[in-house]
Each structure stands twice: as C-alpha cells, then as structure tokens.
Amino acid sequence: MYSLAVTRDFIANHYLIGGDWGSENLPHAHHYVAEVRIQANTLDQHGYLVDIVAVEAALDSVLAEFRDQLLNDKPEFAGLNPSIEHFSRILCEKLLKGIEPPKPSSLRIKLWETPHCWASYQREF
Numbered sequence: 001m002y003s004l005a006v007t008r009d010f011i012a013n014h015y016l017i018g019g020d021w022g023s024e025n026l027p028h029a030h031h032y033v034a035e036v037r038i039q040a041n042t043l044d045q046h047g048y049l050v051d052i053v054a055v056e057a058a059l060d061s062v063l064a065e066f067r068d069q070l071l072n073d074k075p076e077f078a079g080l081n082p083s084i085e086h087f088s089r090i091l092c093e094k095l096l097k098g099i100e101p102p103k104p105s106s107l108r109i110k111l112w113e114t115p116h117c118w119a120s121y122q123r124e125f
Helices: 052-064 084-095
Strands: 002-014 028-040 105-114 117-124
Touching (some): 002 052, 028 084, 052 084, 084 105, 084 117
Antiparallel strands (some): 002 028, 028 105, 105 117
C-alpha cells in the first residue's frame, strides 16, 4: 500500500464546554500540527498516489479558516465541544471538498494538540 502525507502547524484557540476541566474551560491557545495521510494500492499514470501540491494547497486553505481563530465561535463547532476528535473530523470533511483521493483509498487527518497528544479521523473510499 502506498502512503502520502503532508503536515502543517498552526495556532488556534478554544475552550472546553460541558464538563469541569479546570483551566481548559477558559480560552487558551494550542500549537496544533495537522497531518493528512492518503493511502491506496495503486498509483496514477504519472506514478503519483495523488498530486502532493494539490494536497498542500487544500490543507493550507482549510487551515487558514481556523488559524488564530477561537474554534468555539466557528459555525462548524456549533453545539460541539471543540475537542481534537471533533476538530480532526471537521478538518477531514473540509479537506475532501478540495481534493479527490483515488478509489479505493483512505484519507486520515491526525491532529496533534501537544507533542504527546493527538486524535485522528479517517474516511474510506
């Protein structure tokens, strides 16, 4: 199986809701690292899994919507706790509007909130 991955880092703010998580209930920033990984068994006629420049551009565009923003104020998080689990799903869904992975394949967003903590969301095609 072939894999292609692109990472980007960015800063966004949030505060957790729905529970008592101490200082996490107050607005604070995280230095996130987002990794998009596409996997498939075949390559295209050019020997590419997918055009890496297109993946970079799509990821940059999606992350620009959240960079330096308060996630709680974004419509995508309406009624949701802005956890890294929800955030990774939202990023994946938005990214799929900008790229078309080969079929069959999988696309995963892995979102690091700290150097030691991450969550991911994966879609199969």
